Amino acid sequence: MQDTTVRDVPPALGNPELTRRLAGRRPAVFLDYDGVLSPIVERPEDAVMSESMRTVVRDLATRVPVCVVTGRDRVVAQQLMGLDNLAVAGSHGFDIWTPAQGSLSDTHVARYTDLVAEVTEKLRDGIREIPGTHVEPKRASVAVHYRLAEPADRDRVTATVQAVLDAYSGKVKLTPGKMVYEIGPNVDWNKGKAVLYLIEALGLDGDDVVPLYFGDDITDEYAFRALHDRGIGILVGDADDPEMAGRTTAADFALASVDDVEDFLATLT
Structure with missing residues (x-):
């Protein structure tokens, strides 16, 4: 399949083609x-x-x-x-x-509880001195938000996240988002x-x-x-x-x- 530039994607509201695909x-x-x-x-x-x-x-x-x-x-x-x-x-x-x-996933999530807890503490230690950052612990992953960080500090956030990824190489993976880095178990x-x-x-x-x-x-x-x-x-x-x-x-x-x-x-x- 071929991706499309965002500007070229047709609008959903009132689109007859979308209505046709929903019909029946x-x-x-x-x-x-x-x-x-x-x-x-x-x-x-x-x-x-x-x-x-x-x-x-x-x-x-x-x-x-x-x-x-x-x-x-x-x-x-x-x-x-x-x-x-x-x-x-x-x-x-x-x-x-x-x-x-x-x-439907408690048993699977429980396998990674200790790993996620360790990574969470590493990230907290690493960004503690960087203003405008926030670590959000989750059951199955941990997120580092940096939307409020100064642009000059964002490279420090990236370096901290990369250091944690290196320390747990093969065990965790990075999921980037909008002004957030998320680290979770390295599963497909x-x-x-x-x-x-x-x-x-x-x-x-x-x-x-x-x-x-x-x-x-x-x-x-x-x-x-x-x-x-x-x-x-x-x-x-x-x-x-x-x-x-x-x-x-x-x-x-x-x-x-x-x-x-x-x-x-x-x-x-």
């Missing part, structure tokens, strides 16, 4: 959290979903399957959303939970594989179902590619945003903002 089929909706259900904010803990978005998502989930696939810690994402009727795959799909089945898993797993686990693999995935970050490209020829990928983000500059995507359609996501989901509802 039941949508299954997969959503990233930050940048999709809540705007990107300077402090990760402030990314609380709006009440109107919460209402739309809650209502949609009573009609079609809705799953959240996020880099966030699963429990934190559930707290920020304030919803308990959605399947959630946290830590880039590593930590999976559904309302009907409970955790990502958001795309999590979506495919959920499609099967939730019985959504019939020809009458069309999966839609909404994402804004580089890590969401795994899901866009995984759904190529079997679903619909929708990139969320303003093509004029500097963080989108020069980027290509495997998404089929685009929405410019979180508000547009809310409008689109309301239309589905």
Whole structure:
């Protein structure tokens, strides 16, 4: 498949081609959290979903399957959303939970608890003296946020992260994001594989179902590619945003903002 420049991706709202691809089929909706259900904010803990978005998502989930696939810690994402009727795959799909089945990954996640704890402490020690940084521990990974760090200090953050990667070479891997580095176990898993797993686990693999995935970050490209020829990928983000500059995507359609996501989901509802 050929990726497309972000600016050339057709809009999703009111697009007759997207309507045609949905016709006569039941949508299954997969959503990233930050940048999709809540705007990107300077402090990760402030990314609380709006009440109107919460209402739309809650209502949609009573009609079609809705799953959240996020880099966030699963429990934190559930707290920020304030919803308990959605399947959630946290830590880039590593930590999976559904309302009907409970955790589908506890045994797997537990294998890496000690490793993640060690890496978390190394990162805390390394960036302790760098203003504007924040270490976010998760069940299955750890993130270093540096959006509030001075540009001159960002190389120090990168060097600290690289030193930890070197110290645990072969045991961990790096997942970059928007002003964040995430380190987790070095296993062959990502958001795309999590979506495919959920499609099967939730019985959504019939020809009458069309999966839609909404994402804004580089890590969401795994899901866009995984759904190529079997679903619909929708990139969320303003093509004029500097963080989108020069980027290509495997998404089929685009929405410019979180508000547009809310409008689109309301239309589905």
